[in-house]
Amino acid sequence: MACCGNIFCCQCCAGEGETRTPEELAILGELREEEEEILPRKDYESLDYDRCINEPYVEVLEGLNNKKAKKYEAVRWVLVFAIGVTVGLVGLFVDFFVHLFTSIKFSLVGHSVEVCSEKGCLALSLLELMAFNLTFVFIASMLVLIEPVAAGSGIPEIKSYLNGVKIPGIVRLRTFLCKAVGVLFTVAGGMFVGKEGPMIHSGAIVGAGLPQFQSITFKKIHFDFPYFRSDRDKRDFVSVGAAAGVAAAFGAPIGGTLFSLEEGSSFWNQALTWKVLFGSMSATFTLNFFRSGINFNKWGSFQLPGLLNFGEFKCMEGDKTCHLWTVVDLAFFVLMGVVGGLLGALFNCLNKHLAKYRMRHIHPKAKFVRVLESLLVTMVTTLVVFVASMTLGECRDLSPPSHRNGSMMLGGAEDINSTVRSFFCPNSTYNDMATLFFNPQEAAIHQLFHQEGTFSPVTLSVFFLLYFLLACWTYGTAVPSGLFVPSLLCGAAYGRLVANLLNINFGMNVYSGTFALIGAASFLGGVVRMTISLTVILIESTNEITYGLPIMITLMVAKWTGDFFNHGIYDIHIHLRGVPLLEWETEVEMDKLTASDIMEPNLTYVYPHTRVQSLVSILRTTAYHAFPVVTENRPNERDFMKGNILVSNNIHFKKANIVTRAGEQRRRCQSMKSYPSSELRNVCDEQEAAADTAAVAAAGAQNAQEGEDMLQQMLDRRYVPYPNLYPDQSPSEEWTLEERFRPLTFHGLVLRSQLVTLLLRGACYAENQSSATQPRLSHAEMTEDYPRYPDIHELDLTLLNPRMIVDITPYMNPCPYTVSPNTHVSQVFNLFRTMGLRHLPVVNAVGEIVGIITRHNLTHEFLQAKLRQHYVTI
Numbered sequence: 001m002a003c004c005g006n007i008f009c010c011q012c013c014a015g016e017g018e019t020r021t022p023e024e025l026a027i028l029g030e031l032r033e034e035e036e037e038i039l040p041r042k043d044y045e046s047l048d049y050d051r052c053i054n055e056p057y058v059e060v061l062e063g064l065n066n067k068k069a070k071k072y073e074a075v076r077w078v079l080v081f082a083i084g085v086t087v088g089l090v091g092l093f094v095d096f097f098v099h100l101f102t103s104i105k106f107s108l109v110g111h112s113v114e115v116c117s118e119k120g121c122l123a124l125s126l127l128e129l130m131a132f133n134l135t136f137v138f139i140a141s142m143l144v145l146i147e148p149v150a151a152g153s154g155i156p157e158i159k160s161y162l163n164g165v166k167i168p169g170i171v172r173l174r175t176f177l178c179k180a181v182g183v184l185f186t187v188a189g190g191m192f193v194g195k196e197g198p199m200i201h202s203g204a205i206v207g208a209g210l211p212q213f214q215s216i217t218f219k220k221i222h223f224d225f226p227y228f229r230s231d232r233d234k235r236d237f238v239s240v241g242a243a244a245g246v247a248a249a250f251g252a253p254i255g256g257t258l259f260s261l262e263e264g265s266s267f268w269n270q271a272l273t274w275k276v277l278f279g280s281m282s283a284t285f286t287l288n289f290f291r292s293g294i295n296f297n298k299w300g301s302f303q304l305p306g307l308l309n310f311g312e313f314k315c316m317e318g319d320k321t322c323h324l325w326t327v328v329d330l331a332f333f334v335l336m337g338v339v340g341g342l343l344g345a346l347f348n349c350l351n352k353h354l355a356k357y358r359m360r361h362i363h364p365k366a367k368f369v370r371v372l373e374s375l376l377v378t379m380v381t382t383l384v385v386f387v388a389s390m391t392l393g394e395c396r397d398l399s400p401p402s403h404r405n406g407s408m409m410l411g412g413a414e415d416i417n418s419t420v421r422s423f424f425c426p427n428s429t430y431n432d433m434a435t436l437f438f439n440p441q442e443a444a445i446h447q448l449f450h451q452e453g454t455f456s457p458v459t460l461s462v463f464f465l466l467y468f469l470l471a472c473w474t475y476g477t478a479v480p481s482g483l484f485v486p487s488l489l490c491g492a493a494y495g496r497l498v499a500n501l502l503n504i505n506f507g508m509n510v511y512s513g514t515f516a517l518i519g520a521a522s523f524l525g526g527v528v529r530m531t532i533s534l535t536v537i538l539i540e541s542t543n544e545i546t547y548g549l550p551i552m553i554t555l556m557v558a559k560w561t562g563d564f565f566n567h568g569i570y571d572i573h574i575h576l577r578g579v580p581l582l583e584w585e586t587e588v589e590m591d592k593l594t595a596s597d598i599m600e601p602n603l604t605y606v607y608p609h610t611r612v613q614s615l616v617s618i619l620r621t622t623a624y625h626a627f628p629v630v631t632e633n634r635p636n637e638r639d640f641m642k643g644n645i646l647v648s649n650n651i652h653f654k655k656a657n658i659v660t661r662a663g664e665q666r667r668r669c670q671s672m673k674s675y676p677s678s679e680l681r682n683v684c685d686e687q688e689a690a691a692d693t694a695a696v697a698a699a700g701a702q703n704a705q706e707g708e709d710m711l712q713q714m715l716d717r718r719y720v721p722y723p724n725l726y727p728d729q730s731p732s733e734e735w736t737l738e739e740r741f742r743p744l745t746f747h748g749l750v751l752r753s754q755l756v757t758l759l760l761r762g763a764c765y766a767e768n769q770s771s772a773t774q775p776r777l778s779h780a781e782m783t784e785d786y787p788r789y790p791d792i793h794e795l796d797l798t799l800l801n802p803r804m805i806v807d808i809t810p811y812m813n814p815c816p817y818t819v820s821p822n823t824h825v826s827q828v829f830n831l832f833r834t835m836g837l838r839h840l841p842v843v844n845a846v847g848e849i850v851g852i853i854t855r856h857n858l859t860h861e862f863l864q865a866k867l868r869q870h871y872v873t874i
Contacts, residue, residue, distance in 0.1 A: 046854065049836025088248050105133075133382045211237050253284045484524065495520060522558045606808060628744070
């Protein structure tokens with residue numbers, strides 16, 4: 001009935017005989033593509049990549065000579081190296097214990113299966129495997145209960161952070177510990193997840209925390225290191241850490257650098273590129289050095305560059321007919337890219353619906369329900385793996401031993417045949433399904449890439465289907481989990497299936513390993529929708545540059561195909577969390593809007609000199625993170641200044657900050673007189689003489705308005721008189737619209753954290769004193785509490801005199817980026833995103849602030865709503 005009522009109302013409003021098309025209804029907002037649209041949440045705080053160049057910061061710059069600047073830069077490079085080394089050691093820790101736990105589990109369960117296959121006690125083997133997996137996953141889930149942000153891969157959160165959104169707890173030390181320890185238990189627990197995604201998150205946490213030399217989780221970790229106390233420096237180090245995580249995971253330092261550039265960082269510069277690459281190299285070679293020494297006992301040999309190594313793709317020696325790939329194969333690669341994009345879109349669609357179901361029915365319940373879900377997924381996965389390995393596999397002939405490098409396993413120099421499983425198969429044969437399911441995922445990938453023995457098409461099809469569904473169900477549970485390895489393994493099975501069909505059914509002679517690699521790339525590209533960085537990562541992982549063209553073509557086709565249906569998996573989860581992520585650019589039709597259409601005109605502002613009681617009231621009754629510093633335009637300012645030191649200070653500040661052409665020329669002429677050149681002195685003398693003549697003529701026509709410049713007269717003439725309100729007087733509901741939105745001259749921006757710090761440290765002066773008596777705070781004192789600034793509710797108001805006055809001008813940002821009200825949205829968007837802004841004031845032609853733009857005013861959903869309003873107005 002409600003739907004019928006809405007339709008009836010729409011028809012009535014359209015008039016008799018007039019119907020609206022679906023396009024018109026969509027413009028009016030009466031049709032929605034989804035019934036329950038998830039809008040960006042407004043409780044996410046933005047990072048501020050723009051520098052606040054106030055007086056304390058300028059004092060730091062003035063004391064910074066070339067020697068100190070070089071020392072400061074050297075410290076930054078040392079920290080980048082330390083981040084890379086630390087990330088490499090974290091990868092070593094995770095890999096060592098994952099290999100240890102999985103080796104113990106598979107050796108015990110494998111021996112039990114061999115014994116019980118003869119005695120008929122396979123149920124006991126299943127219980128052993130179930131006990132191992134449930135114990136490991138239970139530990140991982142309990143760690144996620146301690147820190148819920150540690151769940152998942154962490155890539156959506158880090159991507160949001162590098163885009164400029166501050167997600168609570170995402171780079172804390174407690175998150176790092178729960179993530180690093182939890183992921184090794186998750187992988188060892190047999191869930192279809194990878195450790196590469198959490199490595200990226202762990203690396204980002206190392207990058208964020210190491211340069212701070214302090215911890216909020218562990219209060220005793222606190223060193224006096226006042227540098228890099230800003231969102232700008234922290235975001236750069238997070239970029240280094242995230243890239244180092246990719247480099248350690250895949251042994252791909254260049255791919256890590258491109259990943260941080262393509263998927264993460266919204267704001268980039270050339271100096272940051274070098275630091276990110278250096279940190280990635282440090283992580284790669286640190287991990288390579290220790291893993292090569294531990295596994296091969298050859299310290300310094302550098303044989304294992306990353307946690308996931310694809311090995312070398314190489315034809316058998318003496319085989320003249322073997323080619324890794326040919327031009328003819330490119331056509332198949334394109335088709336595989338299309339299918340991979342479709343499969344990736346299906347994977348993302350199913351996982352999105354699962355995530356929505358969890359948000360509605362699991363997350364609102366007790367936290368322990370999430371642990372039960374993880375245990376249920378583990379139980380089903382274990383059961384499927386065991387039953388499929390025991391009953392659905394076929395016995396295939398082993399390939400002869402090979403001595404090529406591609407046959408090396410991650411844990412040592414064993415041959416590829418050492419990881420095959422021969423459950424219920426005679427000698428010289430292996431169980432192909434058990435070989436894929438009853439091994440670590442990295443070993444299964446190696447089998448599909450380098451096993452010259454055949455895998456049954458039925459086995460590959462069943463394996464792909466089961467793995468696809470279980471991996472989709474697993475991603476999003478309350479455990480630390482990555483998606484790279486499951487996607488690669490699922491795609492490798494699909495690619496190996498295509499190679500088998502071409503070789504067996506069509507009589508072609510294609511290299512199976514190449515098709516397995518292309519299948520892995522197509523499926524992974526269809527899921528995550530990465531192009532440049534993923535191409536380089538796969539090339540570096542294979543150590544084969546000739547694969548560059550087919551991998552790039554496959555990834556591009558997979559991305560284009562998948563984009564027809566939905567977004568990448570990380571973007572989907574970012575959207576489900578309501579994170580206000582800014583894309584690379586806006587749509588073309590958004591240029592029908594201007595800054596005045598999307599800005600927020602209802603401002604909460606402060607004055608250059610404001611009473612303590614006003615600041616406390618504003619900070620306690622609003623949740624804004626920045627406030628414009630303004631002065632009001634009054635027609636009788638000279639009379640209004642009498643007897644009120646607070647108003648007088650504000651008006652004097654405004655007059656001192658109004659720059660006129662005549663005043664600027666007069667100042668430059670004073671500077672020119674110090675030059676020895678007589679020509680410059682003559683020019684200034686002539687200009688001053690002309691200015692004096694004009695001043696005499698103007699003095700005869702003017703009366704009591706002494707010292708008022710032309711700009712101030714123009715401002716006074718444009719507006720009617722306004723009530724003589726004190727700056728600390730709160731707005732009243734009885735005000736008219738003109739009184740509530742009276743013209744305000746814009747002078748700068750001050751952050752909430754800065755105001756709270758000023759109040760906390762008692763930076764104020766008495767009304768009967770000069771503002772010069774106010775205590776001055778240094779830049780180190782203003783940033784001492786970063787990143788956890790005190791809250792206004794933590795202040796003891798009994799220690800504050802409400803009639804005291806705070807001079808905000810030394811600490812505000814006097815020169816933030818601003819835009820005109822007529823600026824098109826695309827220009828506003830590019831400025832905001834490129835410069836990494838947090839607030840963008842909208843200032844008119846005469847220097848008055850008319851509104852402010854934040855990240856939420858530039859989200860796709862907000863712009864779409866404003867565009868619909870624009871069409872309705874037209």
